[in-house]
Amino acid sequence: MTDASAEPIHGDDPHDPRVHEKLNWLRAGVLGANDGIISVAALVVGVAAATTDTAAILIAGVASVVAGAISMGLGEYVSVSTQRDTEHALIRKETRELAEMPDQELAELAAIYRAKGLSEATAERVAEELTAHDALAAHLEAELHISADDVVNPWHAAGASALSFLVGSVLPMLAILLPPPEWRIATTFIAVIVSLAITGWLSAWIGGAPRGRAIARVVVGGALALAVTWAIGAALGGVV
Template sequence: MSDEKQVNEHTRSLVVTRLSWLRAGVLGANDGLISTAGLVVGVAAASADIQDITTAGIAGLTAGAISMALGEYVSVSTQRDTETALIAKKRSLLKAHPDEGKEWIASFLRERGVSAKTASLVIEEFRDGEVLRALIRHGFGINEQEIANPWVAAGSSLLSFSFGAALPVIAMLLSPTDLRIQVTFIGVLIGLALTGGLSAYLGQSSKRSAVIRLLVGGALAMATTYGIGQLLGTTAF
């Protein structure tokens, strides 16, 4: 593999990884927006006491952010451990039987229409370590350069959730008493429209569909908790 190709491969891996984290961050912000907005709207519907609303909002933001971070850390750690163990196993097998790795790659190429002669020439050009990278990438869909860091994943989830959750809390605190719920409702919908559009852009899907789904879901969540707050006259969260 040429040095230029290695640079291009590394660049592509970095772009894919960053886009993946950015999209996960957008989704985390959506979760923070919807869950915390539903919480503070429900409390505001039951009580006009700003202290109750503030306590509920901050508690919801804190608990949600920690839960998101912990869940992401555990999930990514498990994935990372599995991928690392698989790579170590394949590295050990290749060290004991180096020709089997090259034969697998040659077979892989032949199955995709490459002639046996060309496949043999290709694998002879492989440097040390490239056989392992080719095996784990094409055999298991793993790229060593793209293995996620659980601490980065946890920190990203914590920050993105907190950022999203902060919007409805701030809207409630800064709005006039008689307009708290309305201002928060509108602010959250605007936030969801922005994050929904960004998420669709990153995923190269329909922005309109993504935005509509989020707006409907967010409005339904806030309307439901508002109704519960009005009905019970107290918070059940």
């Protein structure tokens, strides 16, 4: 029996290359928001456990937000740029091989389809027809499982990651600054747990994964991070 909650409910055809691009930046966005919530909340809870000075908490929180957003955006840009450069290099290599040794490439394509279970005659016919239609696209899909029209965009991923980190960090900042000092930590804990449950649900929805498991992972991890930083802040605050 399958878990009904694991079924993706995206309205687009999942085989459409545009869906892959949308899911890529949605994934980066959800991860960025999740990181913004946890990292900023953990830092401000640790500081709030050590001191009730609002200015100190604000300075630490703002520094964490700015540094985290830059780090998330830059990290995503570097990672996706590396993937893009690799894909471009593979496309250039395949283009050169098709120009220099078309017969060998045709035989290689037919061999791929024979390995998938087609008869020799059918595999050769499929390879010939696909090559006549678009040789490069046929080889990229069969050999490398990529498309020249679907190369990842590092700017999209970096922008989504940095922006979502900023959006995610707003909640713990408000939760720690708005309530009176005696309610700051408790309010932040509650707000973070609820928001992490939402981002866990979203990440599962995007990937079509079981939602209960995804929510539990992110909530338990976030709660643990808050508890550890609170304990460190309380211990250091008592010493200082």
